[in-house]
Amino acid sequence: xxxxLARRLVLTIPVLLGxxxxxxxxxxxxxxxxxxxxxxxxxxxxxxxELRRRLGLDxxxxxxxxxxxxxxxxGDLGTSLRTGQPVTEQIVERMPATFELAAAAMLVAIAFSxxxxxxxxxxxxxxxxxxxxxxxxxxxxVPNFWLGPLLAIVFxxxxxxxxxxxRGTWAHLVLPAVSLGAALAAILARMTRATMLEELREPxxxxxxxxxxxxxxxxxxxxxxxxxxxxxxxxxxxxGAVLTGAVITETIFAWPGIGRLLIQSIGFRDYxxxxxxxxxxxxxxxxxxxxxxxxxxxxxxxxxYE
Amino acid sequence: xxxxxxxIVLLAVLAAALGPMIIPFDPADQExxxxxEGPSGRHWFGLDELGRDIFARVLSGARISLLVGLxxxxxxxxxxxxxxxxxxxxxxxxxxxxxxxxDILLAFPGLLLAIAMVAVLGPSLTNVIIxxxxxxWVGYARLVRGQVLRARELExxxxxxxxxxxxxxxxxxxxxxxxxxxxxxxxxxxxxxxxxxxxxxxxLGLGVQPPTPSWGxxxxxxxxxxxxxxxxxxFPGIAIAVLVxxxxxxxxGLRDAIDPQAQGQGPKA
Numbered sequence: 001x002x003x004x005l006a007r008r009l010v011l012t013i014p015v016l017l018g019x020x021x022x023x024x025x026x027x028x029x030x031x032x033x034x035x036x037x038x039x040x041x042x043x044x045x046x047x048x049x050e051l052r053r054r055l056g057l058d059x060x061x062x063x064x065x066x067x068x069x070x071x072x073x074x075g076d077l078g079t080s081l082r083t084g085q086p087v088t089e090q091i092v093e094r095m096p097a098t099f100e101l102a103a104a105a106m107l108v109a110i111a112f113s114x115x116x117x118x119x120x121x122x123x124x125x126x127x128x129x130x131x132x133x134x135x136x137x138x139x140x141x142v143p144n145f146w147l148g149p150l151l152a153i154v155f156x157x158x159x160x161x162x163x164x165x166x167r168g169t170w171a172h173l174v175l176p177a178v179s180l181g182a183a184l185a186a187i188l189a190r191m192t193r194a195t196m197l198e199e200l201r202e203p204x205x206x207x208x209x210x211x212x213x214x215x216x217x218x219x220x221x222x223x224x225x226x227x228x229x230x231x232x233x234x235x236x237x238x239x240g241a242v243l244t245g246a247v248i249t250e251t252i253f254a255w256p257g258i259g260r261l262l263i264q265s266i267g268f269r270d271y272x273x274x275x276x277x278x279x280x281x282x283x284x285x286x287x288x289x290x291x292x293x294x295x296x297x298x299x300x301x302x303x304x305y306e
Numbered sequence: 307x308x309x310x311x312x313x314i315v316l317l318a319v320l321a322a323a324l325g326p327m328i329i330p331f332d333p334a335d336q337e338x339x340x341x342x343e344g345p346s347g348r349h350w351f352g353l354d355e356l357g358r359d360i361f362a363r364v365l366s367g368a369r370i371s372l373l374v375g376l377x378x379x380x381x382x383x384x385x386x387x388x389x390x391x392x393x394x395x396x397x398x399x400x401x402x403x404x405x406x407x408x409d410i411l412l413a414f415p416g417l418l419l420a421i422a423m424v425a426v427l428g429p430s431l432t433n434v435i436i437x438x439x440x441x442x443w444v445g446y447a448r449l450v451r452g453q454v455l456r457a458r459e460l461e462x463x464x465x466x467x468x469x470x471x472x473x474x475x476x477x478x479x480x481x482x483x484x485x486x487x488x489x490x491x492x493x494x495x496x497x498x499x500x501x502x503x504x505x506x507x508x509x510l511g512l513g514v515q516p517p518t519p520s521w522g523x524x525x526x527x528x529x530x531x532x533x534x535x536x537x538x539x540x541f542p543g544i545a546i547a548v549l550v551x552x553x554x555x556x557x558x559g560l561r562d563a564i565d566p567q568a569q570g571q572g573p574k575a
Binding site for chain 1: 407416428511525
């Protein structure tokens, strides 16, 4: 396990370096003069020169890259152009809100998808199966930027059960979490059904049934546990979609997380902050994928990290 | 389901191609006195915040959505298939380079890199297509690379090699065709994904810019009038969901046709 972890961590380093390089190069993809673009066409030349100097854009590219990497190593992502606050500080302030929302959305997705997927597999070919899969396909197709406002109109405005926006109590979390988790629930339900169908065909399930194990126990204790690996893998991969979806959900529900910060900073052309948000989301995603790999051994003891 | 999907897609294509020529309203025409008016016999989907006919705008938006879906998937699948087959066939340094680039791009979840690129390049339809294509090819390359790794050792490929066929011919005539069914399924599902991605970027103000009608932009502007005029968001939202659902049905049906096991034929527990 220790060796596997070390090897997996070493393999992650070039990916992280690539991510950092791509994020660094973003500012250089801006058409024309990045400093001019950030301040606007009408900005005085002296201000543009000053910003160029402040961002280090007047230095050779390789030197800028070296300083960017050196900054990353010590957690220095530069300073926000708009607020003058360190980027790291602003991101750290917003991180708990985004992780809270992402975790709640994952919980919503798991709570809906696993029972739906299992029921569809066990009742394969019946009306239950067709209904579950149609609902899940609809869930994948409905955009969260449409579902979110619709939920807000019904449950916040018409019924008055839940707050329409902001963060504070658990009630504030419900609508954004359902809106963000719906598509993931749909994808997970389909995957759970597919893997459950495979497991239910395995001889060990037949053997368990032949030994007199009840159908419920054979399904839940035997088949379901073994079907979890692809489902957990998908959860890890989809965590990225949840983080990206959070950008939209946070914007709709005025949720004070990193996604909203990213969109606001794009609006203000605050590129150091844009870079910081993108970098944090990507690094989090890489970390979650690493954790997903490590989860395999816990779920299936036959997997040895050699 | 496949037939329903095909029917939806066909209907959308026809509506996008012929609709704007048939209906009597231009998507840009304004009737300010009637702004936010609900659906009626004259304006089937009602009028928006500037008194423009929403039905006409939904039909025009379908053109944008289908254009983005087809161009993004066309470019991504072509580039991905080429790079994936070259990496899988040659292996070695070429494979290492392509695989590492794929690893880096895959480290960015979903739309994030597209958001970043559009943020720096500027919001426009062209930049949305560029951004989505730049990230879209990776999925195809990974899929095709895996298929090619398997196919290059098959007997008919070795026979072609022994007969002296050159590499482009082996790839084009013998190896890539083995990957095409899987690419077709992914491309069909990918069109739905690209349509959703464009709508999401436009919703965030990073995609198609007004006054060009895009479903995402219509949703974004309609959101501010959701209470007094929900039809502004209901119809573009339904249009996105139904068209994406159509491509998903179609992609699912194709996948089932290629891999019948996915339908789950087997004994019950």
